[in-house]
Amino acid sequence: xxxxxxxxxxxxxxxxxxxxxxxxxxxxxxxxxxxxxxxxxxxxxxxxxxxxxxxxxxxxxxxxxxxxxxxxxxxxxxxxxxxxxxxxxxxxxxxxxxxxxxxxxxxxxxxxxxxxxxxxxxxxxxxxxxxxxxxxxxxxxxxxxxxxxxxxxxxxxxxxxxxxxxx
Amino acid sequence: xxxxxxxxxxxxxxxxxxxxxxxxxxxxxxxxxxxxxxxxxxxxxxxxxxxxxxxxxxxxxxxxxxxxxxxxxxxxxxxxxxxxxxxxxxxxxxxxxxxxxxxxxxxxxxxxxxxxxxxxxxxxxxxxxxxxxxxxxxxxxxxxxxxxxxxxxxxxxxxxxxxxxxxxxxxxxxxxxxxxxxxxxxxxxxxxxxxxxxxxxxxxxxxxxxxxxxxxxxxxxxxxxxxxxxxxxxxxxxxxxxxxxxxxxxxxxxxxxxxxxxxxxxxxxxxxxxxxxxxxxxxxxxxxxxxxxxxxxxxxxxxxxxxxxxxxxxxxxxxxxxxxxxxxxxxxxxxxxxxxxxxxxxxxxxxxxxxxxxxxxxxxxxxxxxxxxxxxxxxxxxxxxxxxxxxxxxxxxxxxxxxxxxxxxxxxxxxxxxxxxxxxxxxxxxxxxxxxxxxxxxxxxxxxxxxxxxxxxxxxxxxxxxxxxxxxxxxxxxxxxxxxxxxxxxxxxxxxxxxxxxxxxxxxxxxxxxxxxxxxxxxxxxxxxxxxxxxxxxxxxxxxxxxxxxxxxxxxxxxxxxxxxxxxxxxxxxxxxxxxxxxxxxxxxxxxxxxxxxxxxxxxxxxxxxxxxxxxxxxxxxxxxxxxxxxxxxxxxxxxxxxxxxxxxxxxxxxxxxxxxxxxxxxxxxxxxxxxxxxxxxxxxxxxxxxxxxxxxxxxxxxxxxxxxxxxxxxxxxxxxxxxxxxxxxxxxxxxxxxxxxxxxxxxxxxxxxxxxxxxxxxxxxxxxxxxxxxx
Numbered sequence: 049x050x051x052x053x054x055x056x057x058x059x060x061x062x063x064x065x066x067x068x069x070x071x072x073x074x075x076x077x078x079x080x081x082x083x084x085x086x087x088x089x090x091x092x093x094x095x096x097x098x099x100x101x102x103x104x105x106x107x108x109x110x111x112x113x114x115x116x117x118x119x120x121x122x123x124x125x126x127x128x129x130x131x132x133x134x135x136x137x138x139x140x141x142x143x144x145x146x147x148x149x150x151x152x153x154x155x156x157x158x159x160x161x162x163x164x165x166x167x168x169x170x171x172x173x174x175x176x177x178x179x180x181x182x183x184x185x186x187x188x189x190x191x192x193x194x195x196x197x198x199x200x201x202x203x204x205x206x207x208x209x210x211x212x213x214x215x
Numbered sequence: 216x217x218x219x220x221x222x223x224x225x226x227x228x229x230x231x232x233x234x235x236x237x238x239x240x241x242x243x244x245x246x247x248x249x250x251x252x253x254x255x256x257x258x259x260x261x262x263x264x265x266x267x268x269x270x271x272x273x274x275x276x277x278x279x280x281x282x283x284x285x286x287x288x289x290x291x292x293x294x295x296x297x298x299x300x301x302x303x304x305x306x307x308x309x310x311x312x313x314x315x316x317x318x319x320x321x322x323x324x325x326x327x328x329x330x331x332x333x334x335x336x337x338x339x340x341x342x343x344x345x346x347x348x349x350x351x352x353x354x355x356x357x358x359x360x361x362x363x364x365x366x367x368x369x370x371x372x373x374x375x376x377x378x379x380x381x382x383x384x385x386x387x388x389x390x391x392x393x394x395x396x397x398x399x400x401x402x403x404x405x406x407x408x409x410x411x412x413x414x415x416x417x418x419x420x421x422x423x424x425x426x427x428x429x430x431x432x433x434x435x436x437x438x439x440x441x442x443x444x445x446x447x448x449x450x451x452x453x454x455x456x457x458x459x460x461x462x463x464x465x466x467x468x469x470x471x472x473x474x475x476x477x478x479x480x481x482x483x484x485x486x487x488x489x490x491x492x493x494x495x496x497x498x499x500x501x502x503x504x505x506x507x508x509x510x511x512x513x514x515x516x517x518x519x520x521x522x523x524x525x526x527x528x529x530x531x532x533x534x535x536x537x538x539x540x541x542x543x544x545x546x547x548x549x550x551x552x553x554x555x556x557x558x559x560x561x562x563x564x565x566x567x568x569x570x571x572x573x574x575x576x577x578x579x580x581x582x583x584x585x586x587x588x589x590x591x592x593x594x595x596x597x598x599x600x601x602x603x604x605x606x607x608x609x610x611x612x613x614x615x616x617x618x619x620x621x622x623x624x625x626x627x628x629x630x631x632x633x634x635x636x637x638x639x640x641x642x643x644x645x646x647x648x649x650x651x652x653x654x655x656x657x658x659x660x661x662x663x664x665x666x667x668x669x670x671x672x673x674x675x676x677x678x679x680x681x682x683x684x685x686x687x688x689x690x691x692x693x694x695x696x697x698x699x700x701x702x703x704x705x706x707x708x709x710x711x712x713x714x715x716x717x718x719x720x721x722x723x724x725x726x727x728x729x730x731x732x733x734x735x736x737x738x739x740x741x742x743x744x745x746x747x748x749x750x751x752x753x754x755x756x757x758x759x760x761x762x763x764x765x766x767x768x769x770x771x772x773x774x775x776x777x778x779x780x781x782x783x784x785x786x787x788x789x790x791x792x793x794x795x796x797x798x799x800x801x802x803x804x805x806x807x808x809x810x811x812x813x814x815x816x817x818x819x820x821x822x823x824x825x826x827x828x829x830x831x832x833x834x835x836x837x838x839x840x841x842x843x844x845x846x847x848x849x850x851x852x853x854x855x856x857x858x859x860x861x862x863x864x865x866x867x868x869x870x871x872x873x874x875x876x877x878x879x880x881x882x883x884x885x886x887x888x889x890x891x892x893x894x895x896x897x898x899x900x901x902x903x904x905x906x907x908x909x910x911x912x913x914x915x916x917x918x919x920x921x922x923x924x925x926x927x928x929x930x931x932x933x934x935x936x937x938x939x940x941x942x943x944x945x946x947x948x949x950x951x952x953x954x955x956x957x958x959x960x961x962x963x964x965x966x967x968x969x970x971x972x973x974x975x976x977x978x979x980x981x982x983x984x985x986x987x988x989x990x991x
Contacts, residue, residue: 111514114423130493141519143456143506147449165493169478172499176439176474179297181504184481184497189449192247193364193380194414195387196407201363201415202422203449203496 053128054211057161060131064187067208073097073215080120083153083208089113090120091140093155095215119149123156125171129164130186133209137181152204157215226707229939236576237946240384244376244577247383252568254490255620262486272479273623276559279471280549286437286470293440299502299536306543311350314462317537318356321460322426331357335422337451338362339431340378340562341464341541344585344598359421361450363414370397376578377587379488379564384577423511428454432465434480438473444498445484452498459508460535467540468558480561487563487622503534548597553633557593559623566590566617566627571927571947572610581610589617589627592634605638612931613799614898615836629844635801639665668707669800672933676761676792682717683765690716709941713974715766722764722771726787736784742877743782751873756820757787760831762966773988774830774861780877780989781868790816793834798841799932810845814854827858830982832900832965833932835860839903860900861984862909869915878987881917889919893958894983895951895972897965898927909964909983916987925951930967948975962986
């Protein structure tokens with residue numbers, strides 16, 4: 049296990065061409081506001097002292113979801129080894145908000161970044177026991193079916209991860 | 216000649232189909248599949264715990280298939296406790312009828328009944344297997360594939376040519392042309408990005424409108440009712456969570472006991488399939504999921520309730536979930552000792568990508584009704600019956616490149632051998648072939664469905680013995696047009712192929728004429744004292760395989776000289792054929808008999824501590840791999856542990872302190888570079904991990920070997936001689952030949968590889984041992 053798990057996470061995300069930013073909780077709302085493209089939809093964030101900026105529509109309508117360019121969701125945890133974010137399906141709509149807009153901003157607590165897939169499965173066991181659904185999302189949606197590699201197919205073509213360091 | 220009981224294509228028809236595919240689809244398939252194969256090999260190399268992962272994955276599958284009936288009960292309880300439904304479908308019709316009912320029920324309940332019910336689908340080979348789309352369409356249901364490759368095929372009314380990349384046989388230009396014709400766009404499609412954007416928009420709309428989403432499932436966790444879907448595009452997620460009804464269809468073999476069992480597969484599947492570390496989306500759903508259903512027809516309604524409600528995980532939207540577990544022959548496969556392993560398959564397509572024949576023709580030749588590639592023989596024999604497997608399974612040459620690529624270590628060549636054997640045995644008992652039957656009795660004689668060409672190649676040792684005894688007349692005869700015509704029409708041996716030239720004096724006879732074992736002992740002792748080498752204390756039995764004994768006796772003589780020069784006394788007894796030849800033709804009973812004979816013939820030498828040294832890699836592969844299936848365990852292990860590939864053996868002697876000066880080392884041996892040389896190992900030798908010792912030996916002797924990157928020479932035993940496969944064999948061989956075109960010296964370990972290279976490069980290609988052997 050590397051000591052600098054978040055550093056490893058950062059390097060993995062860079063190789064996937066996913067943006068990464070480390071922020072203190074106090075600055076997170078402001079930094080999200082700076083990162084998004086309008087219009088943006090999101091779900092409430094479960095980190096103390098962090099809320100969605102005003103420009104992000106929470107509890108969006110189907111129409112707002114369809115028109116949104118950015119979706120902002122929390123991630124349950126991150127996996128440093130592969131640069132994966134784990135998105136839990138909730139009634140608030142984490143799954144569609146992370147999937148429909150072309151740009152996904154995932155917010156994860158630094159303390160929730162685990163070193164490898166094995167540690168990710170340690171976390172998964174609890175979620176599965178509670179009959180929850182989780183997506184391991186790694187990088188950007190991609191296809192090579194049209195003769196060349198293209199990003200942004202049925203899922204986002206741009207992804208950013210924001211690591212909240214003191215939560 | 217004997218006919219198969221089922222209608223089979225003639226050799227000419229098969230040849231024509233292969234030729235057509237080589238011309239139309241071969242280039243695109245090769246570009247994609249060879250790239251994926253290279254990536255897969257690279258990422259396996261870079262993954263430290265790859266062997267542990269593969270071993271774990273296999274053990275989990277063995278256990279899961281063993282406990283399948285119990286897991287079916289477990290998953291039913293779990294899914295029902297979650298509020299979903301499980302339906303175990305006996306066959307295709309049963310599964311299709313169930314799904315059509317679900318869709319009709321769901322569509323009945325909606326407000327706008329004017330439109331036909333519609334379904335969006337994520338890529339699923341299992342639904343291809345049962346022809347679900349056709350069944351739903353017959354029922355008046357609109358079906359849209361959402362995986363871009365799969366959708367291209369739907370638009371083109373084509374079928375998948377690869378388990379993972381279904382449309383890899385089509386180029387971007389062909390897809391652009393197809394879309395232009397079908398959709399008449401305002402602007403012409405030029406780039407892949409434009410095509411992708413169009414598909415995304417078109418299919419996005421279909422997903423938003425759909426009544427039901429249908430997916431496959433890569434894995435299903437019985438304990439919790441969780442399924443894993445692996446995609447790069449994200450369409451499986453959208454299909455599963457956008458409509459309020461989700462139907463997942465999976466073969467019963469997809470069940471895994473618990474969450475933890477999923478881990479090695481999540482780690483392995485993308486590595487094996489595309490060479491990615493992990494795929495973009497591993498969606499693990501425990502339906503009915505908590506996600507809100509999305510009604511895009513009501514754009515002003517919030518997708519979820521109030522924030523407070525939405526945040527409580529207990530809120531359950533109005534969702535319906537059906538898990539359809541398909542039997543369709545799988546439970547019978549589980550009872551079949553030979554086909555059972557097929558059920559461990561995770562459908563990553565690594566066997567297809569690593570297969571040179573597949574790389575040339577793709578799944579439209581190398582596949583049955585649904586499945587393609589190496590493992591397809593097992594699937595097709597199990598779910599559609601042997602006739603479907605018979606259409607293509609001779610395209611497996613047994614080269615075994617897929618063995619190390621398979622993430623669950625399935626012995627795919629063995630499954631192909633078994634199915635060949637079963638197909639051989641289903642022939643008409645009334646007819647028989649006088650020509651071959653009279654020539655060669657074998658254990659399959661009571662099963663006259665056996666193709667005469669197969670029987671000929673399966674008994675090649677008898678043919679070679681006869682050819683050698685009658686040389687040079689036999690060689691002269693073989694060159695005549697009349698004989699070539701006869702060989703082609705009766706046995707399917709292509710007249711364009713050079714035939715081996717038999718030697719009048721076999722290697723065994725030559726060795727006896729040299730004074731036999733006693734003289735060899737004297738020569739070895741003399742060499743040991745001259746070279747001032749330590750007494751190595753080993754004795755070798757050189758295995759005179761058919762080709763070395765009757766055709767290329769030079770490489771046998773070179774091996775004898777080399778071993779003696781290093782102080783190892785040799786014997787060259789007249790040993791039975793290994794069974795390799797009948798195995799290649801799917802004649803397992805004959806191979807089994809020969810394995811026992813061979814073991815009986817060498818047992819005393821092994822007991823006396825002598826080493827069995829083997830020149831032909833495919834024979835060594837029989838001793839090290841297939842004999843496990845043919846001999847008692849103790850006999851197999853004894854033979855395996857005491858038999859060696861000749862260059863590996865010589866390298867071992869040098870490593871143990873024997874002086875390399877006794878060998879014919881290259882002049883360039885003193886400088887750093889060494890003398891350049893091109894070396895093609897051998898497909899089965901590579902599977903056994905034995906390319907490296909030969910390379911190391913050549914380096915020790917002053918050469919700088921450059922090895923071939925292509926998986927196989929395309930000749931693979933008798934395959935390249937067969938009329939229907941000649942062009943394919945040459946297509947594959949040409950890729951190897953191109954790599955070596957500029958090389959001054961080319962050596963190859965295998966018989967077929969050497970023959971193929973000699974034909975294509977039009978010059979001599981010898982065995983590495985001939986290069987290293989001292990003159991006498």
